[in-house]
Amino acid sequence: MQIDESDLRIDVFRSSGKGGQGVNTTDSAVRITHLPTGIVVTCQNERSQLQNKTRALQVLAARLQAMAEEQALADASADRASQIRTVDRSERIRTYNFPENRITDHRIGYKSHNLDQVLDGDLDALFDALSAADKQSRLRQS
Numbered sequence: 001m002q003i004d005e006s007d008l009r010i011d012v013f014r015s016s017g018k019g020g021q022g023v024n025t026t027d028s029a030v031r032i033t034h035l036p037t038g039i040v041v042t043c044q045n046e047r048s049q050l051q052n053k054t055r056a057l058q059v060l061a062a063r064l065q066a067m068a069e070e071q072a073l074a075d076a077s078a079d080r081a082s083q084i085r086t087v088d089r090s091e092r093i094r095t096y097n098f099p100e101n102r103i104t105d106h107r108i109g110y111k112s113h114n115l116d117q118v119l120d121g122d123l124d125a126l127f128d129a130l131s132a133a134d135k136q137s138r139l140r141q142s
Contacts, residue, residue, distance in 0.1 A: 001061045001068075009033040010053065015044040032056045039063055108133035 011031040029044035030052040041063070043056040095104040101115045103126070110129040112118075118126060 001065050003034070003057070003061060003064065007035050009035060012049055017044075028052060030056050032060055034060060034064065037064070037067065039067075105129070 009032070011033075012027040013029050013031065014027055015029040026049070028047065028049045029042065030049060031040065031042045032053070033040050039060060041056045041060045043052040043059065046052045046055055092106045094106065095102075096115055097104070098115065100113070102111060102113050103115045103118050104111045105126070108129060110126070110133075112125060114122070114125070
């Protein structure tokens with residue numbers, strides 16, 4: 001994952017804890033703030049500022065990756081939930097009316113009087129209508 005340097009605020013400070021006199025003289029601890037998300041990572045485990053910065057950037061990249069994956073899962077879950085309207089068994093997706101030679105897709109409001117052609121495998125018009133409805137749905141979401 002690439003992180004833009006302009007999105008980071010890097011602060012250095014003195015480490016706390018054990019370490020003797022050297023811990024009070026060097027600014028080896030690093031705090032990195034990712035400005036767009038507000039994620040803050042602090043590292044003071046290593047002995048040098050460069051090592052702490054490298055380690056903090058690794059932790060930040062891992063957190064941003066986890067956040068992106070979580071967002072992708074939430075989006076996919078929302079898409080699945082939007083496709084399942086209710087748990088009512090009587091909800092119809094598509095109706096095939098043989099006496100009127102009509103096919104109706106209730107999800108998108110598509111009606112066509114070519115049921116015999118659809119049953120023979122000519123699904124192009126139906127697929128075109130479904131893809132157009134899907135495209136409109138995606139445009140409304142963005």
